Amino acid sequence: MNAEELRKDFPILSERINGHRLVYLDNAATSQKPRQVIDALRRYYEHDNSNVHRGVHTLGSRATEAYEAARERVARFIRAKSPQEIVFTRGTTESLNMIAHGYARAKLREGDEIVLPPSEHHSNLIPWQQAARATGATLRYLPLQPDGTIRLEDVEAAVTDRTKIVAIAHVSNVLGTVNPVREIAEIAHRHGAIIVVDGAQSVPHMPTDVVEMDCDFLAFSGHKMLGPTGIGVLYGKAELLAEMEPTYFGGEMIDVVDLYESTWKEAPWKFEGGTPIIAGAIGLAAAMDYLERVGMAEIERHDAALAAKAVERLAEIDGVTIFGPPPGQSRAGLVTFNLGRVHPHDLATVLDARGVAIRAGHHCAQPLMRLFNVPATARASFYLYNTEEDVDALVDAVLEAKEFFGHAIG
Amino acid sequence: MQLDDLYRQVIMDHYQHPRNRGTLDESAISVDLRNPSCGDEIHLQLLVEGGVVKDVRFLGSGCSISMASASMMTEAIKGKPIEEAVELAHSFRAMMRGEDVDLEHMGELEALQGVSKFPARIKCATLAWQALERAASVPHGEHVEEETFGE
Ligand SMILES: Cc1ncc(COP(=O)(O)O)c(C=O)c1O
Numbered sequence: 077m078n079a080e081e082l083r084k085d086f087p088i089l090s091e092r093i094n095g096h097r098l099v100y101l102d103n104a105a106t107s108q109k110p111r112q113v114i115d116a117l118r119r120y121y122e123h124d125n126s127n128v129h130r131g132v133h134t135l136g137s138r139a140t141e142a143y144e145a146a147r148e149r150v151a152r153f154i155r156a157k158s159p160q161e162i163v164f165t166r167g168t169t170e171s172l173n174m175i176a177h178g179y180a181r182a183k184l185r186e187g188d189e190i191v192l193p194p195s196e197h198h199s200n201l202i203p204w205q206q207a208a209r210a211t212g213a214t215l216r217y218l219p220l221q222p223d224g225t226i227r228l229e230d231v232e233a234a235v236t237d238r239t240k241i242v243a244i245a246h247v248s249n250v251l252g253t254v255n256p257v258r259e260i261a262e263i264a265h266r267h268g269a270i271i272v273v274d275g276a277q278s279v280p281h282m283p284t285d286v287v288e289m290d291c292d293f294l295a296f297s298g299h300k301m302l303g304p305t306g307i308g309v310l311y312g313k314a315e316l317l318a319e320m321e322p323t324y325f326g327g328e329m330i331d332v333v334d335l336y337e338s339t340w341k342e343a344p345w346k347f348e349g350g351t352p353i354i355a356g357a358i359g360l361a362a363a364m365d366y367l368e369r370v371g372m373a374e375i376e377r378h379d380a381a382l383a384a385k386a387v388e389r390l391a392e393i394d395g396v397t398i399f400g401p402p403p404g405q406s407r408a409g410l411v412t413f414n415l416g417r418v419h420p421h422d423l424a425t426v427l428d429a430r431g432v433a434i435r436a437g438h439h440c441a442q443p444l445m446r447l448f449n450v451p452a453t454a455r456a457s458f459y460l461y462n463t464e465e466d467v468d469a470l471v472d473a474v475l476e477a478k479e480f481f482g483h484a485i486g
Numbered sequence: 487m488q489l490d491d492l493y494r495q496v497i498m499d500h501y502q503h504p505r506n507r508g509t510l511d512e513s514a515i516s517v518d519l520r521n522p523s524c525g526d527e528i529h530l531q532l533l534v535e536g537g538v539v540k541d542v543r544f545l546g547s548g549c550s551i552s553m554a555s556a557s558m559m560t561e562a563i564k565g566k567p568i569e570e571a572v573e574l575a576h577s578f579r580a581m582m583r584g585e586d587v588d589l590e591h592m593g594e595l596e597a598l599q600g601v602s603k604f605p606a607r608i609k610c611a612t613l614a615w616q617a618l619e620r621a622a623s624v625p626h627g628e629h630v631e632e633e634t635f636g637e
Contacts, residue, residue, distance in 0.1 A: 419549035421548075421549040425489070436524075438525050445525070451526075
């Protein structure tokens with residue numbers, strides 16, 4: 077793949093930021109959108125816009141077809157057995173909350189356990205805290221190795237017959253570690269537990285096969301994979317979605333409505349109360365077309381190679397601390413680091429003045445920040461349109477920041 | 487965008503050598519304020535006697551702008567009537583919104599004016615001042631713990 081060529085598809089990459097070429101390294105927060113996705117949204121609104129599953133008119137059929145075709149597109153993208161295993165949601169956060177609400181709360185009893193690492197994004201942590209509080213279940217945390225990895229023997233030790241749910245990110249948005257979800261799924265299943273995988277940082281960056289992974293639920297967001305904001309996916313195995321309760325009630329999701337009781341459609345439609353995110357789903361399908369044309373395995377290699385290069389060069393700078401796997405060890409396409417005692421917000425401001433966009437903050441992972449004993453960190457995350465030139469720009473800007481704050485590095 | 491507009495020398499000096507850092511005893515007014523989106527926090531204590539800020543101390547963690555702003559604030563309000571301190575807080579926030587304020591009254595604080603050109607950093611500069619405004623409305627010996635919800 078040729079990142080230089082791909083860049084031409086992304087209009088925003090020609091923005092000048094404070095007089096500099098935009099070096100966009102905040103892809104883990106959200107990705108930029110190619111013309112193909114923007115055009116798909118425009119085409120939909122200009123030619124097909126209508127509500128779905130309702131009208132008998134021509135536009136109603138076109139919109140419904142395009143929306144359901146998007147569901148099929150998603151199913152193919154993650155190799156689900158059937159499009160009926162694909163629920164459209166607002167994003168990872170909503171997907172995870174729906175599982176915690178509609179599935180977990182009905183299943184959990186006092187004394188049951190939910191096993192998870194302390195490095196989870198708040199959206200794969202707080203819904204479980206809430207479910208535990210509501211049911212009397214308890215959270216049990218997996219230990220992290222100093223490099224952020226999770227050892228399978230620790231999973232073996234933590235998961236018991238009391239475990240009902242294992243919740244884990246496939247790729248950590250802070251550490252850049254790739255967790256062995258396939259093996260963890262196997263352990264969970266041996267104890268009769270289900271595994272919920274947060275795919276927010278994995279589905280956009282690597283080939284996904286839910287059958288091979290054998291996850292029970294998978295959540296991810298369209299906006300981190302070239303799609304629009306406001307659309308995401310909840311994948312669930314058909315038998316689990318059948319058992320799961322809807323979270324939202326209203327139009328679209330019902331079968332028969334009586335004065336005192338109602339029944340629902342089957343999955344996935346029972347989970348999509350109200351007018352769904354039609355344009356968003358169509359935009360996400362266009363994003364998946366684009367990604368597959370480039371090749372997910374290619375993208376995975378590309379992002380990881382840039383991150384590896386960035387880690388190696390940043391680690392050479394005196395005063396830089398790298399979080400997660402050290403240089404030379406495998407990691408996904410992102411790097412979290414700090415520069416001495418320079419606060420990440422100050423670092424990010426200096427980088428921004430050079431056109432380099434990174435994330436600074438707690439990355440929605442406060443417990444992990446406490447484990448590192450830092451209030452915040454800086455993070456650079458890569459995607460298919462980033463180049464080695466971007467890595468150079470990052471490293472140069474960090475060196476400039478070091479010079480600028482000189483004395484405060486200590 | 488000029489970085490030197492933001493990181494003026496006075497600011498870096500206060501960041502590296504914060505004034506009035508520390509704590510007062512429990513009879514002081516205490517306010518804890520945290521910005522949940524970025525994690526900056528401040529613990530501000532005021533000793534007000536006869537309507538005058540007799541003493542002030544702060545502890546906290548955050549970026550250079552938030553900590554320098556806190557340090558500069560403590561210097562600016564020490565010995566002032568509390569009403570004047572609150573008025574200064576209002577002027578400071580107006581300066582951050584880019585409004586015209588009488589810079590003569592601002593003294594050294596004028597150095598923070600450049601922050602108003604960096605929208606993402608304004609909330610860093612105002613954290614300590616928000617804490618001051620809360621403190622001014624709280625009786626002695628009481629302790630307030632809150633989160634800010636942006637400017
Ligand atoms: C690992 C992980 N999980 C969940 C989320 C939440 O995604 P969203 O904000 O799109 O719901 C994110 C991104 O912010 C993430 O990186």
